[in-house]
Amino acid sequence: MERYELIAPCHFGLEAVLKKEVVDLGYEVTEVENGRVTFIGDAEAICRANIFLRTAERVLLKVGSFKAVTFDELFEATRAIPWEKYLPKDGKCWVKKASSISSKLFSPSDIQRIMKKAIARHMQEYYDLDRMPETGNEYPLRVFFYKDQVTVGIDTSGESLHKRGYRQMTSKAPITETLAAALILLTPWKADRILVDPFCGSGTFPIEAAMIAANMAPGMNRSFLSESWTNLIPKKCWYDAIDEATEMVDDTVKVDIQGYDIDGEVIKAARENAERAGVDHMIHFQERPVAQLSHPKKYGFIITNPPYGERIEEKKNLPALYKTIGERFKALDSWSMYLITAYEDAERYIGRKADKNRKIYNGMMKTYYYQFMGPKPPRRKTGDQVEA
Incomplete structure (x- = not known):
């Protein structure tokens, strides 16, 4: 070939x-x-x-x-x-x-x-x-x-690959599926660790995390422009790739993935998106403000895209919002937080300098991916396996 x-x-x-x-x-x-x-x-x-x-x-x-x-x-x-x-x-x-x-x-x-x-x-x-x-x-x-x-x-793709086919309803400032997946892959999160997005919007972070956990190929439920190019790509290549993707899926994997948002309508849309993606049984969505962010377990991850005041009138609310994020994160003993935002005073109001800060362009907008690292969980034995 x-x-x-x-x-x-x-x-x-x-x-x-x-x-x-x-x-x-x-x-x-x-x-x-x-x-x-x-x-x-x-x-x-x-x-x-x-x-x-x-x-x-x-x-x-x-x-x-x-x-x-x-x-x-x-x-x-x-x-x-x-x-x-x-x-x-x-x-x-x-x-x-x-x-x-x-x-x-x-x-x-x-x-x-x-x-x-x-x-x-x-x-x-x-x-x-x-x-x-x-x-x-x-x-x-x-x-x-x-x-x-x-x-x-x-x-060869046609529509951009961020269009997985599951997101029909979006929130006000959605993050693309490809960007969300990349930001998750930049963290050490694995399926056996808790993941919470307190600003989940239409559910992109939790859904992409669930798809990663279930080993679900992002493009297996959509079509591509080059499927009709039989002069270049034999149909068998497409059938084989889809068969490979189908065989790899394990959506019985046990996970603790949660998405919260203050807007009940948005949470409803997130549930519908997760259902279309085939991962609704893997995610717990809940209408809940960030001020109520808590979890009884240790060593979890917050991965989120909070508001960053694209409109002038929203900017005045940001100091209080990011202060609340910082307070709730501090109360989560041993957790890590990964937060993408264009708000340049984020660290100041969170009350802690990020361990790492990565500059990423979201379209033409310069954003920062602040990475606050928590400790690694102790290694523990379960049967013959050693887990981290």
Whole structure:
């Protein structure tokens, strides 16, 4: 089976998490850049990456890379790509998105127009056509310009991979599924430890945690654009990847995952989302304010995305809110807390400096992932097993 370069974009600051996921899937990573990981894989890898990667935004099939500082250079370099290797005669191919950083060519509409013309010219010449029929499957391109170096990839995913298919109802400031999964994977949390999200909104953190605990592949209940690309990916590759994902699920695992929110309607939506994800039996959702956050057991985890005052009128409430978070966390003996927020005074009002602080871009918004580490639980023996 032919091997390709595949590109998986992700949130800026979370490349190391995605790299580990790709390596764990068994693929060779060739490059890690800001916001993306490149690796080598065949048609089967395209299916498995789309179905199994929790933290990638999409999977792109890299078809070319070149330097272009003029539109003439862009046209000729695009035209030189062997498009017939990737597109059927009737395929519809266009630049869906073009981004440009520190490059001479920066107008998305001009880039889209020039590249579309170059692809059509190549295909017309190769197939001896007067015009491209474009009546077949879609092959949308994503193009990155960085310091005049152009990278061209065909989007195999279609809708972004954060759309797992379970979240129809969202709260006011939802965190994406891919970002939530990455933030959980950055912690030492495991299925045998308690996890509480006191600002759970539509339930993304608890649901992603439950899916991780149950070894449930995030993409097993959705479709992907490249499923129809039988010229590149045999149907059997998709069937095999889904069979592999299905066999790995263990939703009987015992967990203590809880989600609280002050808004009862939001909690109702979170329960419905969890049911669609197939993990509603693994999560306890409850209408409860953060001031009532408590738990009788030790060594638990808080992983949460509290409000950070996107609107001016909300900002005045933040000192009191973060002070309450700090007080409730302090009362939870031996717990750890992982909190993502754009509120720059978070540590001040929580009343403790974070052990670690990671800068992460949530879209265009700069946020901080504050990590307050609790002690590790003592190792204990249960039968023949030693647990941490």
